[in-house]
Amino acid sequence: MWTPLAYVIIAGAVGLGVWCLVSGARGRYLNQPQYSGLLLLAAAVLVQCIVAAVRLVAGERPSDVITFVGYLFTTALLMPAGVWLTRAEPTRWGSVIAGSASLVVAVLTFRCLQVWTS
């Protein structure tokens, strides 16, 4: 993993997640900045997963490599699925999906970082 990017992802994902959930609670779909943020977060997560995969292949090993790969796999698939379902549901519930996906990405990235640096 690339630690600085992981912190950026965690902070951004928590902020975006709360913002989207607030929109959902107020009955609104994502606005343009929120949607752009979601795509940006998805791109950042993708970069992080590629970096982690390359470093794994290059021989770097976290203490619990198996757990790490499990988390990484889930993280990699989470955002595309979240973006796709958010687009499919252009109502307040789309905002809830986007918010949930963001918060889960924050948790998963945090867990990945814990395993990577332990």
Added chain:
Amino acid sequence: MTRSAINTGPGRVLLFLYALFALAAGARASVQIATRFDEAPVAYLLSAFAAVVYLVATVGFVRGDHGGRRLAIVCLLVELVGVLAVGTLSLVLTSAFPDETVWSQYGRGYGFVPLALPVIGLLWLRATRERQ
């Protein structure tokens, strides 16, 4: 009859969460069973079983038709019984669960979402039930 659609609106949030849990539990169970099955066979098999239940429930929500609804109801009931039974057993018989499962301690390791999901899901399926 749009009211009976289970895979739109809140249903799509449930679909997302079920797919996520199927993936997370499945990935975790696969690696555990493949690499250190002997350490905690009961826990890992339970994780795998939970993953399958989440996956089938996801399929039910995606289908959204009459059969899909029934599939989802059965899965959610199994899930609710599972999380309550495993949650209780993991507290009473700690030695039988040397490693965590999705349902251990009522899903505490996953923010109790495994306990909340079947309850919310069943309420949603009830709210959208087909009128005769």
